[in-house]
Amino acid sequence: MTHPTRALNRRTLLGLGAGLGALAGTGFLSACATSSSTRGGGESASPRATGDPDNPLGVPADLPLEAVIFKGGYGDQYAIDAQAVYQQRFPQAQIQHTGGQELAKLLQPRFVSGDVPDVICNAGAGALMLAPLVENGQLTDLTPLLDAPADGGDGRTVRDTLLPGVVEQGTFGGVPYALNYTFTVHGLYYSSALFDEHGWTYPGTWTEMLDLCQEIKDSTGMAPWTYQGKNPGYILTPLVMMAVKAGGRDVIDALDNLDPDGWTSAPMMESARAMYQLVERDFIMQGTSGLTHIQAQTYWANGEAAFIPCGSWLESELGDVTPDGFDMVIASPPALTDDDALPQAAIRGMGNEPFIVPAQAENPYGGMEFLRIMLSPASSQNFTRQTQTLTSLAEYDPQSAGTGLTSVRDALSASGDDTFFWRYGTWYSALQTEAANATSALMTGEIDPDEWGRRCQAAADAVREDDSIEKYGDQ
């Protein structure tokens, strides 16, 4: 017999392992030492007009530029391409690019020490939380960028070329600190090819939705709905959307301002009861609550379920998984009542992928110039070509658009001025987490709509009563 472990002194090894294990389990935060230095920050970013059409922000030509870009579903090639343009304009500038994930872990120590990049695409799971950065004054006011002439904007300012709501969504306490580069629309996705094949039409009202679900279930054995079970925030979105359309923008204000009946208002409860019918009538794909977003979306694309709620990144996220001729399209959820305050076509559209310029950046105007390049029609087209996703720039021709992106543009133009968004999730992460957890329990039938309302409202109340949490709504 051979004894593979005999050569090692196993007690020593175990002892060491136990010590390291205890250390790893309890002490890893200690890596953030208590001592830290504050470096003198960059100059304060006050608006300045140089009048130079080639360099309206007055970027010092020889300063290096450091960009940290979230490298997720969209990759980071689009940012590298924009940096090439920057390099052409400022040939002396040294450009340093980092593409990465889990940016909070990457950048948190750098924010503490003050040695920060000049521009950050702060997106994805594990992104930095913006609210504390704003609270600490660690971000640059982007007003100079918004007031600068847009690149390829025929004399208009950057602010004027952006889609409505984009500036507002990056604004904290009246100051624009973040600029959302992509524009995503949220709704229900379905395969138009499949619907044509079976002669189904997208339902305009919730009653029609339930009828169609019954028909889908009876005639095909396919599950009517699935969702990204382990990330229940996805299924909360259509619930809130239907409530907003039924009750109007007051519903959003009540949620964002943490009103005492924000979550238990009539439209919210009615929407929760509507969604709960999917559970009661067994319209949700079996096992959905245990699926990751990738699993759920893959099952949906393979025809296991008819509807899935998602944002317009879905087409790019699924990529080759989607079968040819599937023809995915997006639509706003059905109208909850016969007299909804907003039209059925009204849809949730909002900026994503927030770009920030740290206050202590060495080259804040370089960071803003980089964003100005990114928001040119040429860069936007390049981004859409690579990702099948719209940028926040209004009225550019995305050129290469698949069925998904075409339907996103159609949905957006049908929605027009009724496009809406809410912000409580960005402002109060604890509330977002608890509301998503409660919705997960609702959609598995573990709790009923009344209990759901109580839980969500309790979470909102807790945030409102907690003085240590900075509030952003206009209360």
Added chain:
Amino acid sequence: MRAGSLRFVVTALAVPILLYGVLVISPYAQSFYISLTDWNGLSPERTFVGLDNYVRLVQDDVFWISVWHNVIAVLVIPAVTLALGLFFATMIHVGRYRARGGGRGVRGAAVYRIVYFFPHLLSIAVVGVLFSTVYDPTDSGLLNGALGLVGIEPVNWLGDRGTAYPAMLAVIIWLSVGFYVILFTSAMSSIPVDIFEAARLDGASRWQTFWRMTLPLIWDTVQVAGIYLGIHALDMFAIVNVMSAAGGSGGPDNATQVLGNYLYLTAFQNSEFGYATAIGVALLLLTLAFAAAALRLTRRERVEF
């Protein structure tokens, strides 16, 4: 103390103690200080808030759910892993019991040893992806497919709050057993064969041989293994972070939340480093309490051979 030996002891221990002080004691002391502040982890500024974080901790439901889950892990993982490890090691080592010459391993023992060790070589991230397929809640999942053959309805392993945490514990046990099988077989090999022969001649059954001889003779190893497993079980961070959801929610609805993951979410998702550090200090106390209790409970007469 003889002349000169003091100097030897001091010089021999100076470097380890210095390293221990810098790398272990000082970070813990700093952590304890951070846990008394409202630091958000992003700027050098922080305010001293006294015991506020600990008051909040005691009132935090999710904290107590996490503690409870950690306690379950500490009780279940070592017990099941040690039992399975001892069972497989015994089978490999003395499974075939001969009338003469004591125990022999089952046929193919060498192969089993290697196969049992395989899971231990995989990283938790790989295991997480692997088991998301095994635990797929639809009837096309590996486990549900197998259960379907015997007519059992698909189980929503990771989506149901009743099964999610046990499913994760099972993965950790699956992952750990192999290492302890190797450890225990090598410990058993170091027991002289004549003792077994003598016991056999005296008519001891296999059961008696195991309980009265094998186990006491390798007790030191089992004890160290138990403590190591316990400390490992107090972590649970990686598996929960990988298997609950993208970014590690500890879901569904905190049904798999453990202290390590809750600490991580508090620090990196909610940017509350002060509070997260308080959770870390609580976890440290729990670890120390476990180690002390385990050493006390498992103390036994040492058998020399």
